[in-house]
Amino acid sequence: MAEEFEPKIVAFLCKWCSSAGSDLAGVSRMEYPSNVIPITVMCSGSVSPLYIFSAFNKGADGVLVSGCHPGDCHYIKGNFYARRRIALVKKLLEYVGLEPQRFQMSWVSAAEGIKYTQVIKDFVQELKPLGPQKKLRRIQ
Amino acid sequence: MVNLEELKKEASQILKEGKVKYIIGLQSSSNGLLPVPAFIKNPEDVEKLVWNPACVYNLTLFLRDEKRRKAKEKEPDEKPVGIIVKGCDSRAINVLLQEEFIKRDDVYILGISCENTGVLDEKKLAKKLKGKKAEKVEFGEKDDFVITTEDGKIKIAAQEVLSERCLECKAHFPVIYDVLIGEKTKRNIENPFKSLERIESLPPEERWKFWKEQIDKCIRCYACRSVCPMCYCDECVVDTISFVVTPDTPAEEKAQKIKWLEKSPVSSENFVYHFVRAIHLTGRCIDCGECERVCPLDIPIRFLNKKLEKEAKELFDYEAGFDPDQPSLVSSFKDEDPEDFIR
Numbered sequence: 001m002a003e004e005f006e007p008k009i010v011a012f013l014c015k016w017c018s019s020a021g022s023d024l025a026g027v028s029r030m031e032y033p034s035n036v037i038p039i040t041v042m043c044s045g046s047v048s049p050l051y052i053f054s055a056f057n058k059g060a061d062g063v064l065v066s067g068c069h070p071g072d073c074h075y076i077k078g079n080f081y082a083r084r085r086i087a088l089v090k091k092l093l094e095y096v097g098l099e100p101q102r103f104q105m106s107w108v109s110a111a112e113g114i115k116y117t118q119v120i121k122d123f124v125q126e127l128k129p130l131g132p133q134k135k136l137r138r139i140q
Numbered sequence: 141m142v143n144l145e146e147l148k149k150e151a152s153q154i155l156k157e158g159k160v161k162y163i164i165g166l167q168s169s170s171n172g173l174l175p176v177p178a179f180i181k182n183p184e185d186v187e188k189l190v191w192n193p194a195c196v197y198n199l200t201l202f203l204r205d206e207k208r209r210k211a212k213e214k215e216p217d218e219k220p221v222g223i224i225v226k227g228c229d230s231r232a233i234n235v236l237l238q239e240e241f242i243k244r245d246d247v248y249i250l251g252i253s254c255e256n257t258g259v260l261d262e263k264k265l266a267k268k269l270k271g272k273k274a275e276k277v278e279f280g281e282k283d284d285f286v287i288t289t290e291d292g293k294i295k296i297a298a299q300e301v302l303s304e305r306c307l308e309c310k311a312h313f314p315v316i317y318d319v320l321i322g323e324k325t326k327r328n329i330e331n332p333f334k335s336l337e338r339i340e341s342l343p344p345e346e347r348w349k350f351w352k353e354q355i356d357k358c359i360r361c362y363a364c365r366s367v368c369p370m371c372y373c374d375e376c377v378v379d380t381i382s383f384v385v386t387p388d389t390p391a392e393e394k395a396q397k398i399k400w401l402e403k404s405p406v407s408s409e410n411f412v413y414h415f416v417r418a419i420h421l422t423g424r425c426i427d428c429g430e431c432e433r434v435c436p437l438d439i440p441i442r443f444l445n446k447k448l449e450k451e452a453k454e455l456f457d458y459e460a461g462f463d464p465d466q467p468s469l470v471s472s473f474k475d476e477d478p479e480d481f482i483r
Contacts, residue, residue, distance in 0.1 A: 049419045050377060053412045054400055070479070080473035083482070084456065088422050088470075090481060091451045092415060092444070095340075096355075097348025106483035119483055135348060138408040 007061035007127035009036045009120070012047045016074040017109045018066035024113035032117035033124045036064075043067070044105075045078030049089045052103065056136040062102045062127045066119070069107045079107075098135055101126040143321060147224070148186045150250060150319050154222055155183040160248045163222035164199045165189045173262065173274055177202065191224075191252060193260040193277045193285050196303070198428040199223055200232040200369040203242055207372075220248040227254055228305070230314035231426035231461025232369045237316075238464045239424075241372060251314025253322030256283040257298040258306025265301045305429040305442065308332045315462055333450045339443055357437040358410040360403070364431035364441055365417065370424045378413055418444040423452050423469025426461040 013019040019040045025032060037060075041047055044067025055063045065086055067079040086105045094100045106119045154160050167178035167188040174194050179202075180186055200223065210216040225233065230251055236242045260277060269289060276288035283298045299307070306312070310332055313324040331337075339347060362378070365371045380397050401412040425445040432442040452458045455478055458469045466472075 050400060050412075050416055053415045057401065057408055057412050070475075077473065080475075080477070081470065083477055083479055084473050085470055087455055087478060087481065088448060088451055089419065091455075092418060092448060094344070095347070095444075095447050096351040096411070097344045097346075099344070104483065105481065122483075135352070136408055136411050138402070139406065 005128060005131055007035050007124060007130075007132075008059065009062040009064055009123060009127070010055040010060040011036045011038045011064040011066060011120075012041050012044070012051060013038050013108075014044045014067040014074075014079075015040050015042050017068040017072065018044075018106075018116065020110035021066075021108040021112050021116040024110065025116045028113050030113055030117045032120045035124050035127075036120055043073065043075050043078035044082035045073070045075065045080075045085075047082060047086075049085060052089055053136070056098075056102075056133065057138050059133075059137050061130075061133045062104070062123060064104050064106065064119070064123060066106045066108050066116075069109055072109060098133075099130055101130060102133060144189070144191050146321050147191060147250065147252065148189055150321065151180065151189060151222065151224075152183040152186040154248060155180070155186065159220070160222035161217050161219045163224070163250070164202050165222075165224045166191070166195050166197065166199070173260075173277060189224075193257065193279060193298070193301075194262075195226075196259045196429075196433060198229045198232060198367075198369055198430050199225065200229050200236065201367060201430075203233075203236065203247065204369060204372045207242060207246075220246055222248045222250060224250045224252060225314055225317070226252055226259070227309065227312045227314055228426055228428045230316050231311070232428060234316055234461040234464045235370065235424050235426060238466065238468060244464075249314065249317045249319070251317030251320045253313035253320065253324055254306070254309075255312070255322055255325045256327060257285070258302045258309060258312060260285065260301055261303035264303070265296075268296060268301055303429060304335050305427050308334060308427075310459075311462070316464070333446065336443060336446055336450060340447075352407060354439045355410045355414055356407050357439055358405055358414070359437065360405045360410065360413065361436060363434040363436065367430045367434045368421070369428070369430075370421055371417075377416060414441070414444060417441075418448055421445050422448040423458055423460050425449060 013022060022038060044065055047065050052063050067082055070079060073079045090103055093103055104123060108116045108119060151163050163180045165178045165180060166175040168190050169176040175190050177199060178188055206221055233247060233249060237244060265274060272289045274287050274289055278286045280286045280295055284295050285298055285301060287294050287296055308329060310329060312327060314320060339350060377400055380399055385394060401409045429442055432440060435441060452469055
């Protein structure tokens with residue numbers, strides 16, 4: 001039997017919320033797919049579009065940027081900047097023809113371990129039928 | 141119709157009065173239709189100045205060089221630089237002012253209104269002339285261009301040979317100026333993003349095919365970067381590709397100089413470059429179309445910038461270059477920014 005495709009997801013998680021949220025999911029022994037490569041960043045607003053392009057370039061099948069809910073940012077307004085920037089990046093990637101499901105953003109607070117697992121589960125579910133991301137990947 | 145004599149008069153006057161260091165304008169070239177940039181210091185030389193539909197250049201590019209030159213001088217001349225701008229170029233000045241790259245006192249702006257015309261698209265003209273070589277292009281009496289070929293003069297309606305960006309131009313008169321030449325006429329544009337529809341209407345896979353084909357052509361000559369008045373970073377992210385890592389390279393240096401993309405002009409690396417370029421110009425690009433014009437491989441780079449311009453307008457109601465005092469697109473936000481894409 002052929003092995004099922006397991007997508008590789010690069011997740012940029014805000015140190016103050018989503019990263020703690022993923023930690024909570026882990027500490028509470030919730031089950032969720034192990035396809036995520038988490039990268040803790042200081043704020044979702046610090047995620048440069050270049051990180052996202054670079055992740056796809058280096059072979060990510062999906063990229064997730066996760067930050068605090070609006071109004072909860074540790075730096076007061078970092079996630080508002082992120083919201084604007086990510087919207088533009090998303091539009092650009094869709095415009096050149098990348099599947100819109102491959103790039104997602106979510107708000108996950110430090111208390112939302114369950115939501116984090118749900119986001120990852122949904123993301124993996126959506127990526128599986130798409131197969132590996134070959135469009136922007138560097139050919140070795 | 142643009143009055144060249146008036147332009148020359150104003151230019152020589154400000155030079156005589158010593159208001160400006162020099163004037164950045166255009167003079168006719170010895171080869172081809174397009175003029176070449178002129179840097180005029182003496183009032184006598186203003187006779188060299190030209191203004192015709194082939195003046196496609198965005199001269200604000202030279203403000204970047206001027207700033208760098210000034211930074212190196214020990215006792216810089218603090219007088220402003222005179223610059224001749226069209227509507228689109230004046231918006232570029234507005235963006236540079238907004239970003240505090242230049243100060244208002246650094247420039248003396250001679251604004252020229254395109255009125256009902258604009259600049260020429262060389263390719264459209266070549267098609268129109270069917271192989272005949274145009275020697276000279278001038279503004280006609282009304283909204284037409286007078287083109288001199290080997291067979292004599294012909295008149296062509298401006299609309300037929302205008303570059304695409306001029307047909308979609310929102311303000312074809314300078315929005316910031318010290319002296320205005322021509323009139324601020326109103327022109328109705330039904331859809332300022334009409335040319336985009338060609339690509340947007342394609343299904344995603346077709347769109348991917350289109351862009352892959354285009355971006356694959358890129359040879360990474362960075363002409364688009366060099367010609368862009370907004371690309372003024374001292375260090376560009378794509379330059380880190382020349383960073384060599386040896387066993388002796390210290391960790392700090394490696395951390396500072398990340399090799400984000402490879403030098404080789406292959407599809408994946410080209411995409412990163414063009415994405416970065418497009419994102420970096422979001423809310424800053426004023427659609428002067430220079431990147432596309434200089435591209436030796438005719439990649440429709442403008443469509444990347446234009447798309448993001450459209451999204452900025454539709455999602456955030458933001459237009460670049462109209463107000464030097466507004467906060468920039470990505471360094472501001474509104475509470476009601478869309479977030480329906482966020483889980």
